[in-house]
Structure formats: structure tokens, C-alpha cells
Amino acid sequence: MVYSVGFKDRVLETINGKKTRAFFLSLLIIIVVLLPLGVNNYVEEVMTNTFFYIILALGLNIVIGYAGLVDLGYAAFFAVGAYTTGILMRYGLNFWLTIPIAVIFCVIAGIIIGGPTLRLRSDYLAIVTLGFGEITRITARNLKITGGASGLVGIQRPTIFGHKLYQITDFYYTFFILVILAIIVSLRIYHSRLGRAWQYIREDEDAAEAMGIDPVKTKLYAYMIGAAFGGVAGAFFAVKMTAISPETFAFTQSAMILLAVILGGMGKIPGAILGAVFLVFFPEIFREIGQMRMLLFGILLVIIMVFRPQGLWPERKS
Amino acid sequence: MPILEVKKLTLRFGGLTAVNNLSFDMDENSIVSLIGPNGAGKTSAFNCLTGFYKGSEGDILFQGQSIFRQKPHKITKLGMARTFQNLRLFKDMTVLENVMSGMHSRTSAGVLGAVLRLPSQRQEEKKIRQVSEECLDFVGILDKQDRLARNLAYGDQRRVEWARALATHPQLLLLDEPAAGLNHDEKDQLVDLIRCIQKDLGITVLLIEHDMGLVMKVSEKIVVIDYGQKIAEGTAEEVKNNPKVIEAYLGKEDEE
Amino acid sequence: MHAMTVFYTIIQQLVNGLILGSFYSLVALGYSMVYGIIKLLNFAHGDIYMVGAFVGFGALGIFGNALGIGWLGITVALVISMVLVGFLGIVIHRIAYQPLLNKNAPRMSLLITAVGVSFTLFNAVMVMTSGEYKAFTTSLGYDGISIGPINITYTQIIMVVATAVLMLGLYWFINRTMYGKAMRAIALDQDACRLMGINVTKTISLTFFVGSALAAAAGVMAGVYYGSIHFYMGFIIGLKAFTAAVIGGIGSIPGAMLGGLILGLLETAGTQLPFVGSAWKDVFTFGILILLLVTKPTGILGKSEIERM
Missing domain, CATH: 3.40.50.300 (P-loop containing nucleotide triphosphate hydrolases)
Known part of the structure; x- marks a missing residue:
């Protein structure tokens, strides 16, 4: 064939080109925006759920992908956010005002967990975060204010500009906006002084420290920001579900979010998105697997780590 | 003294x-x-x-x-800056990014600055770049600033280390x-x-x-x-x- | 009279703590051995314990008719479980961990793989048991020695003795046999061992075998002792056994034994404290763990690591 020489390269170049990327990205956004016009509630529900996991995956990606820290209790932050909003709204506070408070509580939780433990080696950190996740869940189950084992029910729906958010389409767009914000925040932080500091530490902690970077403080920032993502997601989760219970935030939840990040590829925003999409879509498409879902996820996690630790999303060459 | x-x-x-x-x-x-x-x-x-x-x-x-x-x-x-006996570069980052690490302790932009792209943060980023380029120029490898550190010849990797240390002022x-x-x-x-x-x-x-x-x-x-x-x-x-x-x-x- | 009641309570709790501590020790040993040799926090170890309990349960179901569900049947089930789960340990090592060790993968990858293995094991058992509790029925009664209001059943005594025997056996194995020496040598310097002609991979597999077998033993004993088993039983004990291993100094065999006993005693003492109680006892344990990791990460018998560079 005449054009076979370098054809593949040319195709790849076109696909990777900046203009093409922008085109596909716009197309994707348009499809997502228009989607609710043409599909039923079920699809919208699944999509909203996906958006929700994308936010969590992007938050955990900051901790694990950018800063290179293991966190096996990420659901705890999401729990703190959800419970804070749920409880404060019960006392009559407006939903939108509970968000900053939820974020502050999550950041404090991040400092409590990270402050004393970030000096530890990565494997100890894993266990501590796991323990922290469990402590949060047990605490939620044992306290009166959190509603004990049955959790909080009857959380009010929020209103914005006089419009009450209660239909699935409302939440579809709300969570979609949150996804866009999460991506922008992730991108901007990554390409900043702090984002670079995480990279330096991940590559060589001693060298980074010799360059005047405080490793503990820098890592703590990752925890705080990751926690804030979890807090926001949790707050919106509470009003979407109108009910939360401690078991929602069990280890399985943390492991799922971890899988989303690992599957797509640590440290890559499209990767985290791809991972979350897979996580939600897969069991919906293959309904018959039912209980096997978690088992397959476990096996998948091992397979990914053994054969493709960089995740499914391709590495960009520079 | x-x-x-x-x-x-x-x-x-x-x-x-x-x-x-x-x-x-x-x-x-x-x-x-x-x-x-x-x-x-x-x-x-x-x-x-x-x-x-x-x-x-x-x-x-x-x-x-x-x-x-x-x-x-x-x-x-x-x-007080140091270099390492056995090169300790950030190997998967570019030469310029390596040197930019030195400016970390001389700058202060935080999370908010980065998320909101505040003017002060953008100014600072520009300064970090500029100083880092000066340091690279001083050690004579400015033309290699966009290469990955791992792809440089050994002697040039040494220079990156010196530039990086100099960038800490x-x-x-x-x-x-x-x-x-x-x-x-x-x-x-x-x-x-x-x-x-x-x-x-x-x-x-x-x-x-x-x-x-x-x-x-x-x-x-x-x-x-x-x-x-x-x-x-x-x-x-x-x-x-x-x-x-x-x-x-x-x-x-x-x-x- | 108060003084006597308090005294009896203390003795009774001491016995309970000792039993709990025995289970923790057996599981902690596997953690510590694997950590000592390849610096991997084998996250799936708690689930190995759980699988051990279920294999023992299955074995007792098969052989129970012929051998009875008394001590004879239980012993046979215990041995079968130890051997099978030991091999499961080897399989996990070869499939999930060794490929990463060969590639010299970062520690985080190993850790995440271990989380995946854990997830796989407990969900596999969940699917097979439909997530139900299984009654671990035995014919052991509650006979025992009574001193005043203190009751110590023969079952409790035998469990502690069995744990002691397993530990002594392990101690002999590690210190006196060629394989044990190889393990200790690999923990010190893998490359040197390779040069000396020690088969490193095989020795690591052996470590997994021994560690998993001990956890399986603990699983079967816990099933017998508590009378019911569940797919989630390994998760919490995995965390606690790790705590025990850290208390004693991770990587240290006597440390794991000691740490388990200390944690068992602390925890039973903790449930007696006001404000702790049984609802908060897990929080209490993790509190201890976090405190310990922050203040003395080397544990009681652990060696301090040489500083960096």
C-alpha cells in the first residue's frame, strides 16, 4: 500500500494532537450534557453514580497518585463529609452552608490521621489509614448523634435559586459540575509548586528534602486536599441519598475507590475517570455476576498490579 | 565571622x-x-x-x-545547599523541572493560589522558570532543559545537580x-x-x-x-x- | 468482698486475654515472618486465617462422621487445614507476589497487590457461603477446673497448650533447621544468599507456607472456641495481629509471640475499662496501634533500622 509507510505513526500523531484531543473532549462534554434528554432514569442514575465515583477517585488520586501515599481508609473522609452535612441539616442549617463545614472537618480529620503518621513507612501508613477507616465506621455506629447502626434518615433535599434538587436529572447535572470542578482543581494543583513538590518527593524523598522541601508538610497537604474532595462528595451524597448508614463507609468502599485509581493508572486524571466508569458500568452491564462482582474486582486488582502496574490508560510519551 | x-x-x-x-x-x-x-x-x-x-x-x-x-x-x-555523591536527580522529570525544585524554599504559593490561578501565583511561577533557566545557563545546559533527566549523559546529569543546588540560592x-x-x-x-x-x-x-x-x-x-x-x-x-x-x-x- | 470480686474478675479476664492473645500471636507470627523476609505487609494474612477456619470446618464435616467431632476429629481437621492453607500461601506467593519481587516493583505495588489478594479471598468465601455465619459444632463441653467463681475449661487449657507447642515447634524450626537458617539469612541479605547458592524463591515460599499454616491453626482453634465462623472474621483479626506484630517488633519471631499475648491481655483489660466496653474495644486497639507506631515503631523486641542513606 502506498500510504502504509508511517501510516500508523501518522494516525497516532493525529489522535494525540492537541486539536484532536480538544475536539474529542468537547464532543464528550456535549454528549454528557445532552444525554438526559434522550435516556431513561436508570441510565441517568448509573451516570450520576459514576460521576460520584469519579470525584472520589480524583480525590484519592491526589493522595496515592500524586503524593505516592497509600490510603486504605479513604471512605472515612467521605463518611465525615456525609455525616457532617446530615447532622447539621438536621439542626436546620442550610445545605450549602454545611459544605464548607464538612470540608473543614474533613481537612481536620486528614491532619489528625496524617500529622502523626506521615513520618512512618508506607506500609505502616497503610495499616494506620485502614485502622482509621474502621475507627470512623465504628464511631458512627456507636454514637447517638450519628444515628447508631441504622444511620441518618430523612435528610432534606437542597434548594438552589428556589429550585429544589430532587429529580435524578437535577443530581445528574449537579454531580457533573462537581466532576468538572474536581478535574480543574486536580489539574491546577498538579501543575503548581505543590504538585511538583509531590512529584519530587515521590521520585526521591532525600533529594527533595535537600532542595528545601518539607516532606511531612507537603504530604500532609495531599491528605488535606484528598480529604476535602471526599468531604464535598460526601456532603452531596448525603442529600442525594437522603439516608446514610455506617456500612456505606466500610473497607469495601475504600477498596473500590482504590481499585478505580489503580485500574486507570495512578496519577492520571483520565485514568481515574476511566477506572470509576469501569467500576460502576461493569456490574451494571454484567448483571448476572451479582455477588461475584467484588470477587472479580479483587482478582482484577491483582492482575493489574502484576501485569500492568501503570494502569490501563496509556502513558504519554514526551 | x-x-x-x-x-x-x-x-x-x-x-x-x-x-x-x-x-x-x-x-x-x-x-x-x-x-x-x-x-x-x-x-x-x-x-x-x-x-x-x-x-x-x-x-x-x-x-x-x-x-x-x-x-x-x-x-x-x-x-546551605548540597549535591549528592551518587547522582540523585528526579529522573522521570525534565531538566528544567529538576532545577525548579531548588526554588521551592524561596517561594510560597499555596493551594488557593494554584486553584484560583491568582496573579501572585502566576508571577511566582514565571519567576521560578526564569531563575531555573538562569541556573541552567550558568552551568551550560540551557539547551537541554526539556529533556528528561534520565536521558542525559552522565556529565550533564552532574550539571543538572549543580544547577539544582544553585537554584536554592x-x-x-x-x-x-x-x-x-x-x-x-x-x-x-x-x-x-x-x-x-x-x-x-x-x-x-x-x-x-x-x-x-x-x-x-x-x-x-x-x-x-x-x-x-x-x-x-x-x-x-x-x-x-x-x-x-x-x-x-x-x-x-x-x-x- | 469487693476485693475478692475484683480479684476473681482479674483472674478470669487474664485467662480470656491469654486465649485471645494466643490467636493473635499465631496470626502475628505469619505477618512477622513474611515481613522479616521480604518486607511485605501481607495484607491477606487475616483472610488466610479465615480460610483456615473454613477449611477446618469443611474437613470436620467430611471426617466428623468417622472420627467424631471431639478432639480427634478436630486435630485431624486442624492438620488438614494447616497443610492445605499452607499450600494456598505458596500459591499466593507464586502468583501474586513473586512476579512483583522479580521486577523489583515499588513497595506500594506489593502492598496494593496484597489488598487485592485479601479482597479476593474474603469475597470468594463470601460467595461460597452466601455471606452466612456457619456454626462450628463440636462435642467439646464446658467441663473444666473451677476455683471459686473462676472457670477454666479444658478446651481453654488445651488451646493455650497447643499454641505453645506450635510456637516451640516454630522456634526449633527457625533456629535449628537448615531451612530456618536460610530464612534468617535471606532476611539479612538476599543477594548474598543467592550467591551462596540458597534458593531464595523457594525459601520465601516456605516462609509463606509456615506462616499460613500457623494462621490456619489459629483459624480452626478460633472456630472451635467461639463456635461460629464468618467470611469477615479475618479482617479485624488481621489488623489486630498486625498490631501485635508491631507491639513486639515486626520481623521478630519472639516479638510476635509476646506482642500477641500483650495485645490479648490489653484488649480484655480494655473492655473492663469505663467508656471502652465491647462496643469500643476495636477503637481502643487501633488507638494503641497508632500511638505505638508514632512513639515506638520498632516495638519491644524489634531492631531499630539504620538511618537512611
Whole structure:
């Protein structure tokens, strides 16, 4: 064939080109925006759920992908956010005002967990975060204010500009906006002084420290920001579900979010998105697997780590 | 006032004394070398100065302020930069990004600045870039700024390390065996570079080096240690003829 | 009279703590051994314990008719479980961990793989048991020695003795046999061992075998002791056994034994404290763990690591 020489390269170049990327990205956004016009509630529900996991995956990606820290209790932050909003709204506070408070509580939780433990080696950190996740869940189950084992029910729906958010389409767009914000925040932080500091530490902690970077403080920032993502997601989760219970935030939840990040590829925003999409879509498409879902996820996690630790999303060459 | 004063520094690992009662000081804008046979404790002493090891006893004053047992990043922030004996670059980042790390302790933009792209943050980013490019230009590899650090030739990787250390704006620069692995020409260029760092940038330099030719050429003062202890101190000429030094390097005659 | 009641309570709790501690020790040993040899926090170890309990349960179901469900049947089930789960340990090592060790993968990858293995094991058992509790029925009664109000059943005594026997056996194995020496040597310097002709991979597999077998033993004993088993039983004990290993100094065999006992005693004491109680006892344990990791990460018998560089 005449054009076979370098054809593949040319195709790849076109696909990777900046203009093409922008085109596909716009197309994707348009499809997502228009989607609710043409599909039923079920699809919208699944999509909203996906958006929700994308936010969590992007938050955990900051901790694990950018800063290179293991966190096996990420659901705890999401729990703190959800419970804070749920409880404060019960006392009559407006939903939108509970968000900053939820974020502050999550950041404090991040400092409590990270402050004393970030000096530890990565494997100890894993266990501590796991323990922290469990402590949060047990605490939620044992306290009166959190509603004990049955959790909080009857959380009010929020209103914005006089419009009450209660239909699935409302939440579809709300969570979609949150996804866009999460991506922008992730991108901007990554390409900043702090984002670079995480990279330096991940590559060589001693060298980074010799360059005047405080490793503990820098890592703590990752925890705080990751926690804030979890807090926001949790707050919106509470009003979407109108009910939360401690078991929602069990280890399985943390492991799922971890899988989303690992599957797509640590440290890559499209990767985290791809991972979350897979996580939600897969069991919906293959309904018959039912209980096997978690088992397959476990096996998948091992397979990914053994054969493709960089995740499914391709590495960009520079 | 000397820029650096080391007072009776001692470092023990369990039963082993790596640095023993070491004292010396450095004048502002001088070039001093710390030499000694293999395993004499040079690198241990160096790591105490930069905070990577916590000394057991003694004191280290930098510009009159004690930095003994301080954390490395704090020491760097005070104005003391180091390089590593076995290159410790951020290998999967570009040359420019590597050098930008040096500006970290001289800048302050935080999370909010980054998320909102505040004017002050954008200004700062521009400055970081500009200073880093200047440092790369100074060591002569500005044209390689967009390459990944791992893809550079060894000699150029060394230069990245120097540029990176210079980007921290140090008053005192500690070079840990900078000539290791360099060829003859590169060593000559290194001598020029060290002199430029001293003369043009006004930075004081402490050198740990094996290459005696280089040490004798650039040092204004040489401190010789053996078994963790100082055995001689003085100019190149003085040290060269000191019997203790000759003994440490060549061994006693009757030992043979 | 108060003084006597308090005294009896203390003795009774001491016995309970000792039993709990025995289980923790056995599981902690596996953690510590694997950590000592390849510096991997084997996250799936708690699940190995759980699988051990279920294999023992299955074996007792098969052989129970012929051998009875008394001590004879239980012993046979215990041995079968130890051997099978030991091999499961080897399989996990070869499939999930060794490929990463060969590639010299970062520690985080190993850790995440271990999380995946854990997830796989407990979900596999969940699917097979439909997530139900299984009654671990035995014919052991509650006979025992009574001193005043204190009751110590024969079952409790036998469990503690069995744990002691297993530990002594392990101690002998590690210190006196060639394989044990190889393990200790690999923990010190893998490359040197390779040069000396020690088959490193095989020795690591052996470590997994021994560690998993001990956890399986603990699983079967816990099933017998508590009378019911569940797919989630390994999760919490995994965390606690790790705590025990850290208390004693991770990597240290006597440390794991000691740490388990200390944790068992602390925890039973903790449930007696006001404000702790059984609802908060897990929080209490993790509190201890976090406190310990922050203040003395080397544990009681652990060696301090040489500083960096």
C-alpha cells in the first residue's frame, strides 16, 4: 500500500494532537450534557453514580497518585463529609452552608490521621489509614448523634435559586459540575509548586528534602486536599441519598475507590475517570455476576498490579 | 565571622564512631576541601552538616546560628545547599523541572493560589522558570532543559545537580565528590565552574573529593581527616608535606 | 468482698486475654515472618486465617462422621487445614507476589497487590457461603477446673497448650533447621544468599507456607472456641495481629509471640475499662496501634533500622 509507510505513526500523531484531543473532549462534554434528554432514569442514575465515583477517585488520586501515599481508609473522609452535612441539616442549617463545614472537618480529620503518621513507612501508613477507616465506621455506629447502626434518615433535599434538587436529572447535572470542578482543581494543583513538590518527593524523598522541601508538610497537604474532595462528595451524597448508614463507609468502599485509581493508572486524571466508569458500568452491564462482582474486582486488582502496574490508560510519551 | 563553624562534632553508629571530635571553620567566600582516605568519615561528616545524619555531640554553626541536628530542608532554607555523591536527580522529570525544585524554599504559593490561578501565583511561577533557566545557563545546559533527566549523559546529569543546588540560592554550597565519573575535560570545566561559583556568585564552597589534582588546584584550605578525626589542616602546600597525611594515605613504611 | 470480686474478675479476664492473645500471636507470627523476609505487609494474612477456619470446618464435616467431632476429629481437621492453607500461601506467593519481587516493583505495588489478594479471598468465601455465619459444632463441653467463681475449661487449657507447642515447634524450626537458617539469612541479605547458592524463591515460599499454616491453626482453634465462623472474621483479626506484630517488633519471631499475648491481655483489660466496653474495644486497639507506631515503631523486641542513606 502506498500510504502504509508511517501510516500508523501518522494516525497516532493525529489522535494525540492537541486539536484532536480538544475536539474529542468537547464532543464528550456535549454528549454528557445532552444525554438526559434522550435516556431513561436508570441510565441517568448509573451516570450520576459514576460521576460520584469519579470525584472520589480524583480525590484519592491526589493522595496515592500524586503524593505516592497509600490510603486504605479513604471512605472515612467521605463518611465525615456525609455525616457532617446530615447532622447539621438536621439542626436546620442550610445545605450549602454545611459544605464548607464538612470540608473543614474533613481537612481536620486528614491532619489528625496524617500529622502523626506521615513520618512512618508506607506500609505502616497503610495499616494506620485502614485502622482509621474502621475507627470512623465504628464511631458512627456507636454514637447517638450519628444515628447508631441504622444511620441518618430523612435528610432534606437542597434548594438552589428556589429550585429544589430532587429529580435524578437535577443530581445528574449537579454531580457533573462537581466532576468538572474536581478535574480543574486536580489539574491546577498538579501543575503548581505543590504538585511538583509531590512529584519530587515521590521520585526521591532525600533529594527533595535537600532542595528545601518539607516532606511531612507537603504530604500532609495531599491528605488535606484528598480529604476535602471526599468531604464535598460526601456532603452531596448525603442529600442525594437522603439516608446514610455506617456500612456505606466500610473497607469495601475504600477498596473500590482504590481499585478505580489503580485500574486507570495512578496519577492520571483520565485514568481515574476511566477506572470509576469501569467500576460502576461493569456490574451494571454484567448483571448476572451479582455477588461475584467484588470477587472479580479483587482478582482484577491483582492482575493489574502484576501485569500492568501503570494502569490501563496509556502513558504519554514526551 | 566564619560562615561555617564545626565544633567538636562527633557521630556514633552504635559502637562505631564515624566522626570523632571534628572541628574546623570556613571563611566567607572561600573554597575549602575535606579530604581523607576511603572510609575516613568524610561523607558521614558531610551528612551531619546537611542534616541527613543527626550528630551525636558537638555543634555546627552556620552564619552564627546552630544547625546541629536540624532537619535537612530547614538547613537548605537557611542557605546551605548540597549535591549528592551518587547522582540523585528526579529522573522521570525534565531538566528544567529538576532545577525548579531548588526554588521551592524561596517561594510560597499555596493551594488557593494554584486553584484560583491568582496573579501572585502566576508571577511566582514565571519567576521560578526564569531563575531555573538562569541556573541552567550558568552551568551550560540551557539547551537541554526539556529533556528528561534520565536521558542525559552522565556529565550533564552532574550539571543538572549543580544547577539544582544553585537554584536554592545558597550562601554555602556543599559538593559531595563532584568530580566522580567525570572525564579529564569535564574535570577542567568543573574547576572553572567552582571558581565561577565563588567569584561571580559570591558563594562559599565546601568540597569533598578524592581527586587530589582537583583539590590541590582549587582549595584555599584543606582539612584532612582519618578515622573520623582531623589530622591536618592548611593550604595545599602545607598539607602535601605533612607527614601525618602522607602516612594516612600511603601507610607507614614499617607496616609493609 | 469487693476485693475478692475484683480479684476473681482479674483472674478470669487474664485467662480470656491469654486465649485471645494466643490467636493473635499465631496470626502475628505469619505477618512477622513474611515481613522479616521480604518486607511485605501481607495484607491477606487475616483472610488466610479465615480460610483456615473454613477449611477446618469443611474437613470436620467430611471426617466428623468417622472420627467424631471431639478432639480427634478436630486435630485431624486442624492438620488438614494447616497443610492445605499452607499450600494456598505458596500459591499466593507464586502468583501474586513473586512476579512483583522479580521486577523489583515499588513497595506500594506489593502492598496494593496484597489488598487485592485479601479482597479476593474474603469475597470468594463470601460467595461460597452466601455471606452466612456457619456454626462450628463440636462435642467439646464446658467441663473444666473451677476455683471459686473462676472457670477454666479444658478446651481453654488445651488451646493455650497447643499454641505453645506450635510456637516451640516454630522456634526449633527457625533456629535449628537448615531451612530456618536460610530464612534468617535471606532476611539479612538476599543477594548474598543467592550467591551462596540458597534458593531464595523457594525459601520465601516456605516462609509463606509456615506462616499460613500457623494462621490456619489459629483459624480452626478460633472456630472451635467461639463456635461460629464468618467470611469477615479475618479482617479485624488481621489488623489486630498486625498490631501485635508491631507491639513486639515486626520481623521478630519472639516479638510476635509476646506482642500477641500483650495485645490479648490489653484488649480484655480494655473492655473492663469505663467508656471502652465491647462496643469500643476495636477503637481502643487501633488507638494503641497508632500511638505505638508514632512513639515506638520498632516495638519491644524489634531492631531499630539504620538511618537512611
